[in-house]
Amino acid sequence: MTLVKRPKAVFWDIDGTLITTEGLHFEVIRDWCAGHGYLLTEEANIELLGKTMPEKWAILQPRLPAGLTEDAFRADCARAYMAGLRADMMRPGPVAAVKRLHTLGVLQAAVSNGEAPVIEANLRVLGLWELMAFTVCGNDVACGKPAPDPYLEAARRAGFAPHECMAVEDSTVGVTSAAKGGLITLAWPEAAAGAPVELPGATLTLLDDADFPWAAFEA
Numbered sequence: 001m002t003l004v005k006r007p008k009a010v011f012w013d014i015d016g017t018l019i020t021t022e023g024l025h026f027e028v029i030r031d032w033c034a035g036h037g038y039l040l041t042e043e044a045n046i047e048l049l050g051k052t053m054p055e056k057w058a059i060l061q062p063r064l065p066a067g068l069t070e071d072a073f074r075a076d077c078a079r080a081y082m083a084g085l086r087a088d089m090m091r092p093g094p095v096a097a098v099k100r101l102h103t104l105g106v107l108q109a110a111v112s113n114g115e116a117p118v119i120e121a122n123l124r125v126l127g128l129w130e131l132m133a134f135t136v137c138g139n140d141v142a143c144g145k146p147a148p149d150p151y152l153e154a155a156r157r158a159g160f161a162p163h164e165c166m167a168v169e170d171s172t173v174g175v176t177s178a179a180k181g182g183l184i185t186l187a188w189p190e191a192a193a194g195a196p197v198e199l200p201g202a203t204l205t206l207l208d209d210a211d212f213p214w215a216a217f218e219a
Contacts, residue, residue, distance in 0.1 A: 003204065003216035007166035007184055009107040009158040011136075011151060012098065014114065014122050016170040017188060019089045021081075021122070022049065028080045029056065032073065038063050050145060050173035052113045052138035053077070074115065082121040090126050093209030094168065094188060102131045104217055110135045111154045111167065113144040133158070146173045148181035155183070175199040186213075 015021050026045050033040040038060070048056045057070045101108055109132050112119050116137040123129040134157055141149035155162040167178030168186045178185040179201030187202035199205060206212060 003166075003184065003213045006216050007106070007164065008160045009109065009155070009165045010101055011109050011111045011154045011158075011165060011167045011178075011183070012094070012132075013167070013169045013171075013174045014110055014112045014119060016190065017168055017174070018091060018094050018098070018110075018126060018128070019122055020091060020190065021085070021089055024081060024084050024089070028077050028084065029060075031080065032077055033060065033064070036068060037065055050113065050171060052144040053115055054138070055144065078115055078118050081118055085121055085125045087125050087127075091190060093212075095126055095128065096209075097168075097212055098128050098131055100214075101217065106217060107133050107158055109133050109154050109158065111150045112136070113138040113150070115139065145177035146180070148177055151178050151181035151183050155181070169199075169202075172199055175202050179203075 012018055015025065026042065029048065030040045030045070047059055051059070053074045054070065057073050061068070061070075098108060110119055110123060112135070114137060116135065116139065119135050119137055120129060123132060136150050136154045136157070138144045141153050143149045151167055152162060155165050158165060162182040163184070166184040166186055167174070168188055169175045169178055170187070170189045175185055175187050185201060185203045187199040187205040189199065189205075204213065
């Protein structure tokens with residue numbers, strides 16, 4: 001499938017799409033839990049994937065000792081995560097696409113279930129912070145992905161109808177969110193991660209970095 005209409009804005013997921021940090025997220029939360037008497041296994045971590053930090057806390061709290069707070073959990077994890085970020089975690093193809101779209105004058109924004117400081121840290125380490133018109137974080141909406149709220153909020157801020165905007169995602173959670181919102185949904189999974197070739201609901205799935213639909217933007 002090809003895109004025949006130029007999207008007026010492109011909204012980027014971050015974790016897994018622009019930067020490969022799922023492993024870092026796991027290590028940070030695993031270590032925080034271990035410091036408070038709970039062993040978070042890789043199997044148990046699957047339940048946390050794609051969730052907002054408040055959603056992760058709601059899952060973890062019953063397994064942790066009494067007296068711990070969500071604020072401390074979120075602040076401690078954010079600090080540890082930002083300390084572990086490295087530029088070499090980037091996905092070169094998507095990062096290059098952001099830069100090229102910027103030269104074409106396309107409005108771009110980051111839409112993530114993450115915390116605002118973490119979103120900024122990711123974009124800064126990738127050299128993309130100044131290229132984003134705005135960001136939408138998990139705290140900006142009532143429901144995070146896979147609900148459509150984050151992408152509907154992004155379209156509202158951009159001033160365009162959802163169907164005039166493109167979302168770029170790497171996961172089922174993200175693709176579901178964008179598709180439910182009525183956006184052009186570009187699935188760009190990382191092949192090395194073993195992601196499925198087709199993600200349900202995607203308008204277009206990229207099998208290779210070279211397959212990005214540039215013709216839709218340069219027409």
